Amino acid sequence: MIKKYRKVIQSIIFVGMFVVPLLNILEIYFIKGTFYSIDIGDIGIADPLAIFQAIISSRHINTTMFISVILPILLILLLGRVWCSWGCPYYFIVEGIDYLKKKLKIKNSKPSYDERLPHKTNFIRYGFLIIGILFMGISGIPLLNLISAPGIISSQALVLVKFHYLTFEIFFILILIILEFFYFRFWCRYFCPQGTFLSLFRWKKGLKVVKVKDDCSNCLSCIRACPMLLNPMREADNSLCHNCGDCIEVCPDNKKVDTLKFRM
């Protein structure tokens, strides 16, 4: 059920990415922008990392910058890192690749669960973010926006709809997609600076996966289903978790009595 909702929302956002430029061509300016930053009516929403970079590199902050990060940060505090799993167009594409792999019967490259892996993953992705911010500081321009997967995909959709061509940035996405066939969700897990930055705002009291019942049938299907290679029964507090709800979807015990659930 959760997966169904998630797919619907993801599809709406993915299609919306192409519809919004079309509306703007028809001079309906209600929604404008890309996933770097978007305006819905007069409400401004922006990628917190993009704004953070702009503040750092220009050493200057104005009210529009400040207001536009309020909503996304509130969303993360309440619902966790849902943008990644419920909204990000790159994640949608990656899940499509998983489905394609299953259909084409290509060997699944997903690594098996290891207790130490989440720590290693977190170390690499926070390290990458810090190095990225360091390089951004040296260059003095918002450099990490050049490797923002959702931003590039949405802006390329805009360029495609409006001018009927693509710019060079699409090669970055193509390379990521090709690599995705060999390395399971490596960009989202290890590198994506936007996702890593969002997970900094995760709040303990926000939405997370909780094992409500003490004992379960121990089938471990939730561990096998987790795209971030976590143990949903124990590691729900880990900042890697993006509340996709795949573990809740597959849990066989949930059908009889609540075992694994989203809780605030």
Add this chain to the structure above:
Amino acid sequence: MSIKKFLQDFLNKNPFKGFYQVDRLRPPGAVEEKKFMELCIRCARCIEVCPYDSIKRADLFEKMQIGTPYIFARDRACYLCMKCPSVCPTGALDNNLVDAEKVKMGIAHIDQNRCLNYLYVKEEEGVISTGRAQICSTCYNVCPLQDKAIIMEKYILPVITEKCVGCGICVEKCPTEPKSVYITPSGMGNKDTAGFYYQRSKMSFKKSEEITDDYLKGDKLLQKKQNIQGEDKPKFKNNFKVQEKIEGW
């Protein structure tokens, strides 16, 4: 010494900021280029709202500026509808800018050796003879700030004034090939490294200095003196200091 200079050039000039080219403008309301590169998050909102498809997303040809908005005046100029400045989320475009006359994207410069109207006047005066003289005046007719940003001297020679906002419509519509009007973007790079307009104006300045150094004699001097009109102050080189004020006498 040269190594020191190389290091100075290499380290002091940020290659990511200030990459300069004629006829390539930032959208209206853009802050100075260095600041712009810091603030622009490449969100493409200005590209999206532009109803004339003037603003384009920079590609790889624009080096590290990739993803930032540009107006390529030769393809499609800015029509000063002023929709883009208000949508910028970081203030890379000045959000409060509404008045089209206060935009400062750059300044146009007319190449007098190519402009059809200038050639026509030269032809008429007998300076050159091609036998193909045409009157064009397109730049004057399309200018959104007609008689402010561009004026017609002697009713035929187009002259750009400092009120020019640099929208580039004259560049887009100029019929000559190559174009005889250029926009030099403002706020990009410093004067020494800047492109066409600054270098050209520097050159012409030097030339005019050299000419005044020549001493005119005999008939030529008489001719020059006869040409002097009462309105303008004549420029003679004096070997004594001209007293500006009468005080102190």
